[in-house]
Amino acid sequence: MSTIEALYIFDENNTPLLEHLYNNRPPPPSTLLPLYLAHPTPRPPLIYLPNTNPSTLLYSITQDQLLFLCPCSTDTAGPLQILEFLHRVADAFEDYLGAPLLASKIEANYDVVAQLLGEMVDGGVVSCTEPNALRDVVDAPSLLKGLLGQVGLPSNTPSLGGGGGSSAFSLGGIGMGASPRLSPSGAMGMGSGSAAQTASPVPWRRANVRHTSNEMYVDIVETLHVTISPSGRPLAAIANGTIAFTAKVSGIPDLQLSLACPGGIANAIALPVFHPCVRLNRWKERPGELSFVPPDGRFVLAGYEVDLLGPAALDAFSTASTKSGPRLNIPATVSVQTGLGPAAADFEVRLLLNPRFTGKSHLSGAAASLSGRARGGAGFASSSSAAPGTTGAPTIEDMVVHVPLPAAVRNVTDLRVLRGAGGEAVYAPGDRAIEWRINGREISALMANDRGSGTGAQATLRGTVVGADVEASDDLDGGPVSLSTNTYDYDEGGASYQSRSSSAEDAKRGAGAGAGATDAEKERKKNKVLMPSAATLGFSVKGWLPSGIKVESLGVDAKMSRGLGSGVQPYKGVKYLCVARRGVECRC
Structure with missing residues (x-):
């Protein structure tokens, strides 16, 4: 298991901003930063530093010009876990302090930052990184400062760090050991008894969630990457999709989301990744069906990749006929x-x-009403004519x-x-x-x-x-410098030497062959x-996905859900978006 020894954060000027120690005695930030900057850019996220004592593996990410460094003195079995931890820390800071993540925000909210770092790692082991679970044990900055004022503590005190007994928190070079943590209920204590009593049974969901208006939104975004040959034949076409889900539902809802696409989901989607809330067994048994208990708020439900050319594209490329080549229907x-x-x-x-x-809608009648569904009430809304930016238009x-x-x-x-x-x-x-x-x-x-x-x-x-125009440029006026290609023959005594221009000899040698070349032909070769x-x-398209994936249904399992209330039908909505940032490359 990967062990987090320390976390160092530097601002955009590489000035130490925060130091949090978890385990062992890693090298200080004053030693690691010069060694990190010594590597040429772009710097890899994992750098081995053999000259430190002990030898150190240095993990790093950059978020909003802030540098996050995490040293490790042992070779871990899962290096990606530490990098993912650094990304989770940056996401938690943005969730509490707002985006973009600035050094001034961290300086003004050291108390919140200390609590977050203490809860996310316990004795060097990653313990809690889910945003909703952190909300149960760490209050937002405005609420926390109000509670600090009630108990007689200064609102900007940094003494609320350290969740574990072996962690320490340092601000501007001042180190502090573990200190009492303020629970959301306002009681001081070293343990987490009150927080544990009110904790949600689902790790990624907050406890006692209540919403006046129950809403669920599905946003599917696909990024398009296409390469087209000079003949117009597609060489590669990949769509990377992300399913973003927004759940504002009371209690603990159990949801069912069904996806479909031409040819079947199992044949289209490759390399799927899911949020921990998704039941993988259900997906394996019935591809296209997602059963999950969502976190509260917006989160990434799943990601996938689609080969738009299909498995038969390689066979089509081997044929001589262009008619049998793969075709794409792109905007x-x-x-x-x-x-x-x-x-x-x-x-x-x-x-x-x-x-x-x-x-504009190219369908009519029932077809237009089915394809025009976007945001709707208890079910998906339908209309006689599709609105711009929907699947029908x-x-x-x-x-x-x-x-x-x-x-x-x-x-x-x-x-x-x-x-x-x-x-x-x-x-x-x-x-x-x-x-x-x-x-x-x-x-x-x-x-x-x-x-x-x-x-x-x-x-x-x-x-x-x-x-x-190199010939017309003047070296004295700052134009491009022309280097001579002349060679020289020296005698042994060095008394005399003779210049021999290679370009002149080449011109004489090719005088007969190039006699017929006109100035126009030379100009065309130069411009070539x-x-x-x-x-x-690059473009973006609303209401269309390259893969053809659609949301067939989104429902709440009343038997498995708790706290939603009988007869409550959440508001549902679906949107599709395709984004191609320089995604279609046409060669000539």
Whole structure:
């Protein structure tokens, strides 16, 4: 089992902010920080330091420019457990102090931070990291300061640290041993008797949860990663999904969530991960059914990965026919044409939008009412026409086309958007990429101008690349320095030497072969290396998931639930969102 020996936190200026000792005698932060900074960036999350006494494994994460370090003198069986602990500490701080996590917030709430660190680790062993369980034993900063004032203690005292007998807490270099902990009920004591009596039987859920309005929300977010070859054939297409659940239900509810997708959940989802509240046996017996007792509030219920090309994609790639290749139904694609114009210095970026994602319902009757369900009452709401941003009418929001440029490009001239697509193409001389941004309103106008052709709206960006002219540059004016390629033949006495220009000899040697080369051909060859080689596309789509996963039902098991009340039907809602941040890469 992994042992947590200490936790050190540094601010954005690498100034020691907090020191909490749990076990053994690890090296101090003044020794570990220089050794950590000595490694070049990007620094790995696990660094072995053999020159310390004893030899130390140093775990680290960075959260909101704050550096978290955790030393360990023994080789642990689960190094990921310590890294996960550091992430849990950062999440707990954000839950209590608010995001983003700043050094000033930690300094102003040392009492809360000390209690959290004492409860999360007991004698070096991770004990409690669930947010709802911590809420049962550690009060929020405003409540805690009010209780401190009632018992006659200063509200900013840091003497409430140390949950275990072997832990110590240090603020600004002042160390303190274990001290009495203030329980949420306001009683002082070393133990946790009152907290244990009111603790929830479910570790991840708070005790005695009460809500005036019972609500449950399911938000499924998928991140798209697609690579397309120059011929337009998809090479890889992966969707990483996250199921975020918000439960504001009284008592201890037992919920059932059913998922479905074309081809079956078992064949689509790969590498699933679940919150500890999910009953794994139920999922193994019936894939697609999630049975769980949720934590109170918002949490990540599950994560998964979907291969959009399917298992038959490898066989399709081996065939010579392009018709049998895998196809994707994604909101938009982009292609790049290079070497245009008389001097082959022009390029063209063409954006093609899928006509399905117009934001208008393409269904009618009962089909539209089923696909338009979003937020609803006791069940899922349905209407005769799907609203924009739902499954019946998915809408594309802000779109960004990113065109990286070679390092030899000095400028891009005559950068313009054709076909009246709108949007804004941003480039400054010396930049390494072009950003073409189109907002949701311009996308809707572009699709409306398509006039229902069914092929999809198109927009084109065109520009001309300009390379660095080395021959015209002047070294005295700060231009690029040209290094000579001349070689010299010396005699043994050193009295004389003769210069021999390799470039001149190469020119004479190739004079006969290159006599027919024109200046235009040389210019085209020069501009060929200045052309972009790919373009990436980023967007977000409301009401659509690449994997096709849907929520079929969400219900409460009345027999297994406790404290909800008879006849109570929670308000339910489902939303789908696809995000691709430079997720679609089209090569040329």
